[in-house]
Amino acid sequence: QKEVEQNSGPLSVPEGAIASLNCTYSDRGSQSFFWYRQYSGKSPELIMSIYSNGDKEDGRFTAQLNKASQYVSLLIRDSQPSDSATYLCAVTSGANSKLTFGKGITLSVRP
Amino acid sequence: GAVVSQHPSRVICKSGTSVKIECRSLDFQATTMFWYRQFPKKSLMLMATSNEGSKATYEQGVEKDKFLINHASLTLSTLTVTSAHPEDSSFYICSALLVLGDEQFFGPGTRLTVL
Numbered sequence: 001q002k003e004v005e006q007n008s009g010p011l012s013v014p015e016g017a018i019a020s021l022n023c024t025y026s027d028r029g030s031q032s033f034f035w036y037r038q039y040s041g042k043s044p045e046l047i048m049s050i051y052s053n054g055d056k057e058d059g060r061f062t063a064q065l066n067k068a069s070q071y072v073s074l075l076i077r078d079s080q081p082s083d084s085a086t087y088l089c090a091v092t093s094g095a096n097s098k099l100t101f102g103k104g105i106t107l108s109v110r111p
Numbered sequence: 112g113a114v115v116s117q118h119p120s121r122v123i124c125k126s127g128t129s130v131k132i133e134c135r136s137l138d139f140q141a142t143t144m145f146w147y148r149q150f151p152k153k154s155l156m157l158m159a160t161s162n163e164g165s166k167a168t169y170e171q172g173v174e175k176d177k178f179l180i181n182h183a184s185l186t187l188s189t190l191t192v193t194s195a196h197p198e199d200s201s202f203y204i205c206s207a208l209l210v211l212g213d214e215q216f217f218g219p220g221t222r223l224t225v226l
Contacts, residue, residue: 032213043204043220044155049212088155096160097143097208099215103154 002027006089006102014110019076023089023102026070032097033065035074036088038104044088048074079109114138115207117218124195125226132190132221134205140185141207145215146178148201155204161188195225 003026013019021035032051036044048063050056050072056063062075072091076083089102114137124130134144144161159180160168167180179191188207192199202222206215 034214043217046214046216049214092213097213097215098145098157098160101155
């Protein structure tokens with residue numbers, strides 16, 4: 001059974017702080033790793049994808065992947081109230097590109 | 112970025128009727144699309160994988176005769192909820208696979224309410 005685990009949250013940070021979101025996965029053969037943001041009542045929006053060990057930066061977002069530890073994280077710098085949402089970690093394994101999602105963590109950025 | 116649309120965004124229907132939901136990839140061709148449903152405050156649940164030109168692959172526990180999927184072109188997949196019942200009320204979301212990068216882009220979702 002492929003599993004993706006995220007801290008249950010919720011996570012609350014002050015505006016301007018760094019939010020750190022963590023995720024572990026069980027399938028060592030996992031190949032592609034994603035972070036989605038989902039606002040309440042909306043569909044998920046892809047914000048980061050990462051495929052190889054190390055860091056990947058895009059604006060205020062940095063994804064980190066460590067395949068040896070089966071760990072992927074998302075850092076949000078200079079957090080804004082508009083970043084308040086549920087963040088979903090997702091992983092694909094094998095050729096069918098099916099996503100296995102974590103349960104998500106709700107981030108609240110306090111003004 | 113890749114854009115996926117869904118129509119309708121919201122539908123209310125009577126029990127026993129059928130509802131068709133369309134999912135379109137607007138700026139790329141998608142040989143594979145996925146259909147999910149999501150109940151309030153719950154995780155996304157994959158219902159089926161829709162492959163252009165072939166039959167959909169359904170997840171365990173999803174009735175293929177109730178949730179009909181057609182993927183007739185590289186930019187359009189449809190989900191038809193047949194003989195809808197109140198327990199089918201949910202948020203239905205499609206995604207389209209961008210093969211380069213293995214990324215799925217989600218449509219805005221369709222909120223179905225069955226009375």
